[in-house]
Amino acid sequence: MKKTTRKSPKPYDRGPDKWLEAAVATLIADGIDAVRIDRLARRLRITRGSFYHHYQDHGDLLRALLDHYVRTNFENFVAMLPHLQGTAKEKLGTLWEVTASQEYRDYDWAVRMWGMRDAQVAEVLAGIDIKRMDVLIGLFLDLGFGEDGAWIRAALAYHGSLGDRAFFGPFPPISKRLEWRRIALEILCRPEEH
Secondary structure (H helix, E strand, O other): OOOOOOOOOOOOOOOHHHHHHHHHHHHHHHOHHHOOHHHHHHHHOOOHHHHHHOOOOHHHHHHHHHHHHHHHHHHHHHHHHHHOOOOHHHHHHHHHHHHOOHHHHHHHHHHHHHHOOOHHHHHHHHHHHHHHHHHHHHHHHHOOOOHHHHHHHHHHHHHHHHHHHHHHOOOOOHHHHHHHHHHHHHHHHOOOOO
C-alpha cells in the first residue's frame, strides 16, 4: 500500500494582502483583541514565520489595517462624490445606500469599537467623521436649508446611519433598512416651515 504524506503548509505562500484580509475578517467577526499573528496564521493555514516577510511586527499590521479601513470605507466614499448624479437629495440617497451595506456597516462598527480603546484610531475616526459631515452639510445647504438646519439634518442623517447598526444589529434585512432610510431622507429633506 502506497503511503501518502501530508504536505505541510509552505511558510511563505501568502502575500501581505492575504494577511490583511484575514485581519479584516477577524476584526469584524471577533474584535481587535482577536487580531493576533498566531490566530491569523491558523486561519490562513500557514506558518507564523511568513508574517514577518510582509510586516515588521503586530503594530505594523494594525497600522496597515487602519490604513485599509481609511481607503475602503472613507477614501472610496470621497472618490465617488464627484461622480454622483442627480439632485442633492438623490446624492444623499445614493450615499445612504452605500453606507447601508452589511459589509460597510460591519467594518465601520468594528473599527469604531477598536477606536473606543485606542486613541490613535479614535483620532482617525474623528477626522473622518468631520469630513463626512462636511459632505452631508454641503448637500443639505444645496437643498436650500440654512446653516443650522443643514448641520442638524446632516448630524441626524450621519448619526442615524452610524447608529442603526447599534440599534437594529444585523436585522432587519437591508431592504427594510433602505426603506426606512428613504423615509428618513424624505423627512429630513422637507422644506422648513416658516
